[in-house]
Amino acid sequence: MASATESSVVRGDTSTYETIAALTVGLAAVLFFLGLAATVEVVSITGTLAGLPTLTALGLLLVIMGVAVAGFGLISYRGIFPTDPRASAGVVAGGLFSSLWGLIGALVAAETLGLGVVGGVAGGLVLGALAFFATALPREDIGSTLPAGALAVFFGLVFLLGVVGPEWSWSPANFPSSQSVTFFAATVAPFAVMASSLVVGWAAAKAYGGFGARGRHLGAYLLVYLNAVSIIAVLIALVAFVVFKGFGPVTEGVEIGLGVGPATTIGLFGFGFDVVWPVSWPFLTNGASLFTDITGVFPAIVGTIWLVIGAVVLSVPLGVGAAIFLTEYAEQGRFTNVVEIATNALWSTPSIVFGLFGAAFLVPRFTPQPQKSLLSGMITLGFMLLPLVVITAREAMIAVPDEYRDASAALGVSRWQTIRSVVLPAAMPGVVTGVILGVGRIAGETAPLLLTMGGGSFVGAGQRAKVLDGFQLSLSPPFVTNPELTQATTALPYQLYQVILTGTGQTAGVNDVTAFGWGTALVLLGVVLAFYAVGIATRQYFRSKLTYE
Amino acid sequence: MATNKQRDSDGWQSRLASRFARFAEFVQDTDNDAVAVGALGALSLVGAFVGFLVTSPYTSVFLAGFLVAVAYGWVRHQELAARGVTLAMTVSTVVILALISFFIFYEAWPILADRSGTVFGVPIPGLELFTTTAWTPAEASPKYSMLPMIQGTVLVTIIATAVAGPLGVAAALFISEIAPAAVREVVKPGVEILAGIPSIVFGFLGFTVLSPWASDAFSLVGQGTYLFVGIVVGLMALPTVVSVAEDAINSVPESMKSGSLALGTTDWQTMTAVTIPTAFSGVSAAVLLGVGRAIGETMAATVMLRNTPRVAEPLYNVFYGFDTLTSLIAANYGSSSGFQKDALFVAGCILFVSVLALSIGSQLIERRMDRKVGGVE
Numbered sequence: 048m049a050s051a052t053e054s055s056v057v058r059g060d061t062s063t064y065e066t067i068a069a070l071t072v073g074l075a076a077v078l079f080f081l082g083l084a085a086t087v088e089v090v091s092i093t094g095t096l097a098g099l100p101t102l103t104a105l106g107l108l109l110v111i112m113g114v115a116v117a118g119f120g121l122i123s124y125r126g127i128f129p130t131d132p133r134a135s136a137g138v139v140a141g142g143l144f145s146s147l148w149g150l151i152g153a154l155v156a157a158e159t160l161g162l163g164v165v166g167g168v169a170g171g172l173v174l175g176a177l178a179f180f181a182t183a184l185p186r187e188d189i190g191s192t193l194p195a196g197a198l199a200v201f202f203g204l205v206f207l208l209g210v211v212g213p214e215w216s217w218s219p220a221n222f223p224s225s226q227s228v229t230f231f232a233a234t235v236a237p238f239a240v241m242a243s244s245l246v247v248g249w250a251a252a253k254a255y256g257g258f259g260a261r262g263r264h265l266g267a268y269l270l271v272y273l274n275a276v277s278i279i280a281v282l283i284a285l286v287a288f289v290v291f292k293g294f295g296p297v298t299e300g301v302e303i304g305l306g307v308g309p310a311t312t313i314g315l316f317g318f319g320f321d322v323v324w325p326v327s328w329p330f331l332t333n334g335a336s337l338f339t340d341i342t343g344v345f346p347a348i349v350g351t352i353w354l355v356i357g358a359v360v361l362s363v364p365l366g367v368g369a370a371i372f373l374t375e376y377a378e379q380g381r382f383t384n385v386v387e388i389a390t391n392a393l394w395s396t397p398s399i400v401f402g403l404f405g406a407a408f409l410v411p412r413f414t415p416q417p418q419k420s421l422l423s424g425m426i427t428l429g430f431m432l433l434p435l436v437v438i439t440a441r442e443a444m445i446a447v448p449d450e451y452r453d454a455s456a457a458l459g460v461s462r463w464q465t466i467r468s469v470v471l472p473a474a475m476p477g478v479v480t481g482v483i484l485g486v487g488r489i490a491g492e493t494a495p496l497l498l499t500m501g502g503g504s505f506v507g508a509g510q511r512a513k514v515l516d517g518f519q520l521s522l523s524p525p526f527v528t529n530p531e532l533t534q535a536t537t538a539l540p541y542q543l544y545q546v547i548l549t550g551t552g553q554t555a556g557v558n559d560v561t562a563f564g565w566g567t568a569l570v571l572l573g574v575v576l577a578f579y580a581v582g583i584a585t586r587q588y589f590r591s592k593l594t595y596e
Numbered sequence: 597m598a599t600n601k602q603r604d605s606d607g608w609q610s611r612l613a614s615r616f617a618r619f620a621e622f623v624q625d626t627d628n629d630a631v632a633v634g635a636l637g638a639l640s641l642v643g644a645f646v647g648f649l650v651t652s653p654y655t656s657v658f659l660a661g662f663l664v665a666v667a668y669g670w671v672r673h674q675e676l677a678a679r680g681v682t683l684a685m686t687v688s689t690v691v692i693l694a695l696i697s698f699f700i701f702y703e704a705w706p707i708l709a710d711r712s713g714t715v716f717g718v719p720i721p722g723l724e725l726f727t728t729t730a731w732t733p734a735e736a737s738p739k740y741s742m743l744p745m746i747q748g749t750v751l752v753t754i755i756a757t758a759v760a761g762p763l764g765v766a767a768a769l770f771i772s773e774i775a776p777a778a779v780r781e782v783v784k785p786g787v788e789i790l791a792g793i794p795s796i797v798f799g800f801l802g803f804t805v806l807s808p809w810a811s812d813a814f815s816l817v818g819q820g821t822y823l824f825v826g827i828v829v830g831l832m833a834l835p836t837v838v839s840v841a842e843d844a845i846n847s848v849p850e851s852m853k854s855g856s857l858a859l860g861t862t863d864w865q866t867m868t869a870v871t872i873p874t875a876f877s878g879v880s881a882a883v884l885l886g887v888g889r890a891i892g893e894t895m896a897a898t899v900m901l902r903n904t905p906r907v908a909e910p911l912y913n914v915f916y917g918f919d920t921l922t923s924l925i926a927a928n929y930g931s932s933s934g935f936q937k938d939a940l941f942v943a944g945c946i947l948f949v950s951v952l953a954l955s956i957g958s959q960l961i962e963r964r965m966d967r968k969v970g971g972v973e
Contacts, residue, residue: 203725494926
């Protein structure tokens with residue numbers, strides 16, 4: 048067995064069999080992307096493809112691929128080409144094929160043959176069981192190719208023979224009419240094509256590797272690589288789409304040049320200087336108003352900045368302090384265990400639950416009449432950030448080698464001095480990274496703000512939270528008040544939610560709400576991703592320092 | 597373990613006594629001013645907390661007292677002050693956790709008490725919320741059933757898990773075992789950035805692009821499907837699964853993998869025969885955490901669903917999305933009062949308890965794996 052594998056690895060030239068298998072993998076990839084293009088209607092199901100009606104062309108390709116894959120199995124089984132198959136394709140492949148074929152069997156029996164629910168279940172079970180045994184019982188080369196090829200041939204014939212034509216549609220009868228669903232060929236066919244091309248591509252990759260250990264390796268790697276590529280592709284597509292849609296609204300009316308921007312007065316020792324910014328960026332510096340041409344998100348940006356500041360000021364000292372006590376002072380035992388489990392649990396608690404807590408506990412406590420306020424929002428987000436700070440700070444401190452502590456203690460300094468001058472500096476990179484990533488997360492958090500802070504759908508620039516000007520001293524308790532902190536305000540994610548609530552069209556001085564929404568989404572995404580970029584870059588920097596020093 | 601327990605039950609009084617003795621000794625040994633300041637600080641902190649609870653204007657006075665005590669202690673007895681302050685911080689963290697659990701249930705209690713039902717003569721609070729399917733807060737005798745939302749949450753979670761589980765585990769395998777270093781440096785931050793995209797941005801995309809498309813493509817009545825909410829939520833839960841599963845896979849000792857590879861297996865054989873079975877508990881913990889994230893995801897569900905609680909029929913009809921537990925709270929909190937508001941807290945309790953159970957479960961599983969791989973067991 049080992050020698051056979053080895054011979055196929057070292058063989059310099061590839062045989063016809065392998066060439067055809069590789070071509071089939073390529074064809075499957077082409078077909079997959081055709082299916083993908085059809086879902087977004089780049090390829091029209093009702094139109095034509097290479098001179099043929101699209102469904103006929105796809106069906107033809109599917110049949111060719113299916114026959115080819117089944118052919119690989121037979122060639123290998125008859126020993127025409129030396130391969131290295133196992134005794135069985137395995138239970139995992141069997142389970143997958145049986146569920147695919149079971150679904151087909153159930154649908155065909157229930158709907159096409161009209162046997163109803165019982166018949167559908169029976170048909171699904173029968174075909175599923177057949178597929179399972181056809182996969183798991185025969186030798187691997189048959190088991191992993193024939194059910195896959197048959198799937199492609201089945202879908203191909205369905206398209207070729209016009210059972211499912213371009214105008215085909217099907218609505219399940221047992222759905223009530225107020226909740227009815229109709230499946231159209233244009234919607235379903237691309238998914239059938241993609242599913243069968245995945246299965247066939249996997250089988251062909253196995254055949255290319257000559258089945259056995261190497262074949263499985265290739266088949267699995269194909270799928271794993273495809274998965275990783277598609278995750279990154281989805282990420283890039285998402286970000287690119289938001290940038291594409293939001294770039295116009297955000298950059299509307301941007302001017303760069305001396306003296307075009309707004310003026311800022313800087314007061315110093317009684318003298319006032321007017322500094323005129325060289326950039327005018329209306330979307331970022333305007334609020335919503337009937338008197339400005341371009342509606343902007345300035346109040347929301349200010350709100351988000353204050354939220355982040357408040358949450359960090361609350362949670363970072365508290366979290367780092369707790370982590371110091373838990374790691375350096377407390378006896379490692381039941382207490383630290385319980386605190387650790389509780390903080391981890393709190394970190395995965397849904398944000399809306401934090402919102403409920405803030406609404407029940409914080410909102411009624413700052414003003415005589417319960418009202419949503421910036422302060423409640425800050426504290427709620429601070430509580431959300433707290434467990435993350437504890438977790439990352441603790442991890443970073445545990446990672447500091449005990450030798451450091453021993454060396455410091457050997458100098459005769461006290462425990463706190465050791466912590467302050469040895470443990471904390473060594474743990475700082477980890478803490479900073481964790482905090483930055485956590486801040487990125489809470490900056491985009493919306494649900495708690497709905498319940499604790501948000502007010503006003505489209506806020507004017509004058510109504511931004513002017514926290515610094517708002518502090519008032521008085522002689523009666525509580526001595527310091529700040530009405531800006533105890534009234535509702537807006538923030539970027541909250542603003543975006545308001546856009547969605549408003550729907551589309553024109554409102555309150557906003558000309559195009561949807562475009563404004565895309566702009567807001569882009570600014571929010573920019574803010575959050577900037578935090579992430581800085582966090583990840585910080586971590587990379589410290590890691591490279593640790594590695595190479 | 598058993599002996600341990602026995603010792604506990606026998607000797608908790610004596611242990612308490614020894615604690616007190618140690619504490620008294622500590623007070624004896626410490627400078628008088630330090631003890632006084634410590635007591636002042638602790639009392640002010642408790643005072644500030646109580647003041648805050650009863651909404652007293654004197655809260656700030658107590659807070660100032662605490663700060664003064666800390667400042668004095670910091671100047672005169674830094675060592676003790678640091679210890680005391682960090683202890684206070686730990687205690688406040690724990691108190692915050694306790695407060696959250698307490699207040700969610702406290703606010704939910706009125707409706708639970710009102711809508712109790714009896715099973716075999718035993719009253720069960722809140723039973724009526726689970727025996728009907730109607731959510732009709734505006735009617736003369738309002739009904740608040742949690743069942744439509746539970747159906748929504750279950751469907752969305754199943755779909756999201758089907759997306760995030762396999763894809764996430766495969767991506768974790770890719771990052772930690774398969775990818776060349778250069779590729780890993782791209783994919784890993786990429787997955788993290790995916791975690792960073794705010795849920796409201798996902799929701800906005802879904803609301804403006806996906807929902808209209810789905811409504812058109814399946815010729816649905818109106819907009820909003822559990823299917824696409826589930827897919828979007830699955831995408832959002834994916835990074836959680838990836839990062840936790842990757843940690844688990846990374847914690848498999850290199851020697852085990854090398855041992856397998858030395859027998860002449862392929863990389864994939866080593867993964868399926870050694871790495872995944874060893875890391876299995878950690879990987880399942882990752883999937884559990886992903887399920888928890890999916891259950892708690894709020895904004896994408898709120899803006900993509902219809903926010904009119906009803907049961908989707910037949911029960912597996914994923915093409916119609918009405919409400920999940922999270923979206924119910926987010927969409928209705930602002931306009932609700934009385935029992936309806938309490939009902940929202942009941943939804944919060946269900947979320948809190950189920951996610952808590954998932955989180956604790958996955959942590960216990962992870963610890964078991966750590967012990968196993970660490971070779972203690």
